[in-house]
Amino acid sequence: MSSLLVRNAARILIGGPDWEETAGDVLVEGGRILEAGGDLAARAPDAKILDARGLTILPGLVQTHVHLCQTLFRGLAEGLPLLPWLKTKIWPLEAAHDAESITASARLSVAELLLGGTTTILDMGTTRHHDAVFRVLEESGIRAASGKAMMDDGDGVPLELLETTVDALRESFDLAERWDGAAGGRLRYAFAPRFVLSCTEDLIREVARLTRGEFLLHTHAAESAEETALVERVKGRRNLRVLADLGFLGPKTLLAHCVWLDDEEIDLLAQSRTRVLHCPRTNLKLGSGVAQVRRLLDRGVHVSIGCDGAPANNTLDAFAEMREAALLSAAQAGPGKLTAQDVLTMATWNGAEALGWEDRIGRITPGRDADLIAVDLETPHAAPVTDAATALVYSAKSQDVRHVVVAGEVLVENGALARMSSAEIVCEARAQAQRVEARVAQRSAR
Amino acid sequence: MSSLLVRNAARILIGGPDWEETAGDVLVEGGRILEAGGDLAARAPDAKILDARGLTILPGLVQTHVHLCQTLFRGLAEGLPLLPWLKTKIWPLEAAHDAESITASARLSVAELLLGGTTTILDMGTTRHHDAVFRVLEESGIRAASGKAMMDDGDGVPLELLETTVDALRESFDLAERWDGAAGGRLRYAFAPRFVLSCTEDLIREVARLTRGEFLLHTHAAESAEETALVERVKGRRNLRVLADLGFLGPKTLLAHCVWLDDEEIDLLAQSRTRVLHCPRTNLKLGSGVAQVRRLLDRGVHVSIGCDGAPANNTLDAFAEMREAALLSAAQAGPGKLTAQDVLTMATWNGAEALGWEDRIGRITPGRDADLIAVDLETPHAAPVTDAATALVYSAKSQDVRHVVVAGEVLVENGALARMSSAEIVCEARAQAQRVEARVAQRSAR
Numbered sequence: 064m065s066s067l068l069v070r071n072a073a074r075i076l077i078g079g080p081d082w083e084e085t086a087g088d089v090l091v092e093g094g095r096i097l098e099a100g101g102d103l104a105a106r107a108p109d110a111k112i113l114d115a116r117g118l119t120i121l122p123g124l125v126q127t128h129v130h131l132c133q134t135l136f137r138g139l140a141e142g143l144p145l146l147p148w149l150k151t152k153i154w155p156l157e158a159a160h161d162a163e164s165i166t167a168s169a170r171l172s173v174a175e176l177l178l179g180g181t182t183t184i185l186d187m188g189t190t191r192h193h194d195a196v197f198r199v200l201e202e203s204g205i206r207a208a209s210g211k212a213m214m215d216d217g218d219g220v221p222l223e224l225l226e227t228t229v230d231a232l233r234e235s236f237d238l239a240e241r242w243d244g245a246a247g248g249r250l251r252y253a254f255a256p257r258f259v260l261s262c263t264e265d266l267i268r269e270v271a272r273l274t275r276g277e278f279l280l281h282t283h284a285a286e287s288a289e290e291t292a293l294v295e296r297v298k299g300r301r302n303l304r305v306l307a308d309l310g311f312l313g314p315k316t317l318l319a320h321c322v323w324l325d326d327e328e329i330d331l332l333a334q335s336r337t338r339v340l341h342c343p344r345t346n347l348k349l350g351s352g353v354a355q356v357r358r359l360l361d362r363g364v365h366v367s368i369g370c371d372g373a374p375a376n377n378t379l380d381a382f383a384e385m386r387e388a389a390l391l392s393a394a395q396a397g398p399g400k401l402t403a404q405d406v407l408t409m410a411t412w413n414g415a416e417a418l419g420w421e422d423r424i425g426r427i428t429p430g431r432d433a434d435l436i437a438v439d440l441e442t443p444h445a446a447p448v449t450d451a452a453t454a455l456v457y458s459a460k461s462q463d464v465r466h467v468v469v470a471g472e473v474l475v476e477n478g479a480l481a482r483m484s485s486a487e488i489v490c491e492a493r494a495q496a497q498r499v500e501a502r503v504a505q506r507s508a509r
Numbered sequence: 510m511s512s513l514l515v516r517n518a519a520r521i522l523i524g525g526p527d528w529e530e531t532a533g534d535v536l537v538e539g540g541r542i543l544e545a546g547g548d549l550a551a552r553a554p555d556a557k558i559l560d561a562r563g564l565t566i567l568p569g570l571v572q573t574h575v576h577l578c579q580t581l582f583r584g585l586a587e588g589l590p591l592l593p594w595l596k597t598k599i600w601p602l603e604a605a606h607d608a609e610s611i612t613a614s615a616r617l618s619v620a621e622l623l624l625g626g627t628t629t630i631l632d633m634g635t636t637r638h639h640d641a642v643f644r645v646l647e648e649s650g651i652r653a654a655s656g657k658a659m660m661d662d663g664d665g666v667p668l669e670l671l672e673t674t675v676d677a678l679r680e681s682f683d684l685a686e687r688w689d690g691a692a693g694g695r696l697r698y699a700f701a702p703r704f705v706l707s708c709t710e711d712l713i714r715e716v717a718r719l720t721r722g723e724f725l726l727h728t729h730a731a732e733s734a735e736e737t738a739l740v741e742r743v744k745g746r747r748n749l750r751v752l753a754d755l756g757f758l759g760p761k762t763l764l765a766h767c768v769w770l771d772d773e774e775i776d777l778l779a780q781s782r783t784r785v786l787h788c789p790r791t792n793l794k795l796g797s798g799v800a801q802v803r804r805l806l807d808r809g810v811h812v813s814i815g816c817d818g819a820p821a822n823n824t825l826d827a828f829a830e831m832r833e834a835a836l837l838s839a840a841q842a843g844p845g846k847l848t849a850q851d852v853l854t855m856a857t858w859n860g861a862e863a864l865g866w867e868d869r870i871g872r873i874t875p876g877r878d879a880d881l882i883a884v885d886l887e888t889p890h891a892a893p894v895t896d897a898a899t900a901l902v903y904s905a906k907s908q909d910v911r912h913v914v915v916a917g918e919v920l921v922e923n924g925a926l927a928r929m930s931s932a933e934i935v936c937e938a939r940a941q942a943q944r945v946e947a948r949v950a951q952r953s954a955r
Binding site for chain 1: 581583584585587588589590594617620621624625790792793794795796797798799822823824825826829832833835836837839840843844845848849887888889890891892893894895896899900903904906907908931932934935938939942943
């Protein structure tokens with residue numbers, strides 16, 4: 064069995080929720096952590112060595128809400144609120160995707176995610192070509208739950224994206240059959256009805272019923288004031304009540320955004336143990352507002368973090384997203400009410416829990432899969448370091464990530480991708496983005 | 510005269526307010542721009558070459574509110590609102606500074622600023638040892654206006670920081686005598702009464718009277734709700750009315766924060782052409798709120814950007830600060846109301862104007878001082894690029910800055926400091942921070 068020895072770290076942060084600290088080596092065998100802390104060189108004389116001298120090791124960052132298929136549209140949907148952003152930009156762009164452009168978008172995303180220390184994601188695709196995303200996830204080495212978007216209804220949805228209820232279900236189950244548990248369990252399928260306004264009630268109910276608690280369920284809810292009001296007008300009930308009535312809430316259900324909730328809806332989340340996926344920068348940029356994270360946590364709601372789509376952020380930078388979550392909470396709930404350690408826990412341990420991977424990742428302890436990152440905190444922008452969590456959340460940047468290991472595989476070494484070429488990925492993304500834009504222009508000229 | 514040829518840029522953004530674009534070379538002679546755009550190699554066969562192939566050149570970023578002396582305290586003042594943050598952390602730490610620790614703090618700051626593309630700053634020191642800051646500014650090559658803090662009054666001010674009105678004025682004029690116009694005009698003096706609550710009315714009035722419009726005036730105003738209410742209670746008038754009555758407002762006056770303003774105060778700013786220095790991340794982190802930038806601009810108030818102090822941010826990253834300004838404005842005023850180009854203008858051209866350097870820097874045109882940066886936008890986190898301003902504000906990161914030139918001097922080349930050693934600066938900062946903390950502990954034990 065191949066082994067890896069991460070050597071001489073200045074700090075090893077074991078991980079949430081308690082964040083114990085040690086230092087020295089991490090020994091990995093067959094993709095799993097054998098031991099962490101101290102000098103372990105004698106234990107594995109033939110191991111591949113990854114030099115972590117002066118670096119801080121922590122569990123890989125987990126982003127529980129991203130859209131890899133949208134990364135190619137970065138910068139193409141500026142200055143719009145949620146519903147016009149979807150209808151006039153994102154949906155027409157998604158409709159113009161083909162398997163090649165989705166592949167380019169997914170590769171660009173994974174390159175950015177890995178280089179920035181994100182080792183695990185929950186991804187939502189568009190309605191078509193989702194095998195292409197899974198193939199990139201497989202080849203790249205990142206850990207992911209992912210699923211195609213399901214859209215069988217909705218005002219302003221382009222015909223190319225719209226599908227029948229039966230087709231949405233069939234294609235999702237086919238994808239789940241092919242990809243759930245693939246790559247040694249590194250990949251999982253997550254069913255993803257897009258949001259209440261683009262799905263029939265039949266679809267949402269059937270997804271919940273047919274998956275019977277065996278799969279993750281992933282959707283958007285209560286994101287903007289306009290959308291939330293529209294749901295209430297169309298459905299006669301608030302967004303979370305609609306989902307509850309359709310049997311969609313529960314501990315395997317993950318809801319992105321949840322900015323606009325009333326007291327009853329917060330109770331529904333807490334009682335059903337439904338997970339909230341906090342996307343602070345997207346919520347600012349689309350003018351949606353600020354989710355009340357401190358209040359949700361205090362009411363017993365589970366919260367993790369994600370960057371959402373690049374055309375609404377405009378990066379997939381988990382460090383920037385942690386910082387935004389921390390800063391907004393200080394402004395909203397008061398300084399110190401959400402600590403740097405709380406935020407780091409949301410971006411690692413809570414993410415692992417949300418995805419049902421809390422026995423597998425999220426901490427650097429023997430027996431767990433080796434998903435870890437090594438970060439340089441001895442920089443002019445983070446020094447001097449008193450508390451590592453404070454430095455990681457408030458000062459560190461994605462480019463301070465030196466090494467990234469997923470399931471024992473070194474995917475980033477000394478700040479460079481080990482399996483992919485950044486330059487080729489950027490070049491191909493540029494070409495494919497132009498092709499997608501040309502197709503959108505053709506369609507709108509028809 | 511020494512010349513510098515910046516070669517083969519993919520884009521040259523001439524700068525605000527119009528942001529014309531060209532490409533190719535920038536030729537610099539004797540510190541000034543001779544020409545920008547096209548192939549200029551034949552014009553200067555002996556010039557030093559700075560390779561900018563594939564990079565985007567733009568005017569250096571200007572931060573109009575920073576505290577170099579506080580950078581050493583990064584991470585030492587977490588989880589507090591403004592007034593307790595000052596009284597229980599920042600002032601005791603400043604009181605424990607000596608010339609050595611201030612030197613280390615200023616060097617750490619300038620390293621971070623230059624590496625992140627900031628070429629010009631307006632800095633406020635503590636009350637003592639301010640020559641040490643100027644010596645670092647001189648040796649480093651950065652462009653700066655700076656001044657010692659003046660504090661002759663105030664609840665909770667440590668004795669070591671407190672000074673008499675006469676001493677505050679005398680020491681400031683002495684510093685101005687030594688440093689204003691130094692380093693070929695690259696350094697200027699800015700008089701800095703700290704804020705209304707730590708200055709007598711005599712001091713503020715005398716600063717305005719004695720400088721007679723010849724110097725920049727720099728202070729904090731209307732930062733937090735608690736501070737603003739306290740000013741109103743103590744003075745019987747709102748903060749900006751107090752400053753107006755003391756003759757302190759005007760086109761050479763720069764006010765940091767301005768979060769809590771009523772209509773009359775906004776009128777005072779617009780009529781007096783007083784400049785507002787927007788510090789969005791500090792305002793979030795200390796729970797102070799969000800300045801109404803779009804509203805201020807619409808009312809004719811001049812706004813530029815700064816990171817404030819590292820213990821309230823916790824970086825001096827102009828890219829992060831631009832992004833925060835853009836995101837908060839989208840949430841506050843609506844998406845698209847403050848464009849990426851507007852924000853980029855605030856962080857370059859408006860900064861130059863605020864400091865009275867609009868004839869000298871802020872644009873890449875013949876005759877101006879050569880203050881420019883070269884940024885890599887062809888990265889997995891910024892590609893594909895459609896609009897350069899959007900990519901710079903929303904996706905680019907400080908570490909994407911490859912080269913930094915100030916007054917024709919190359920201060921950062923290929924992402925590394927040319928005149929200083931990052932490793933030495935970080936090491937010295939760590940040692941000096943420990944010494945300052947030990948002195949604070951000694952004093953509080955007395």
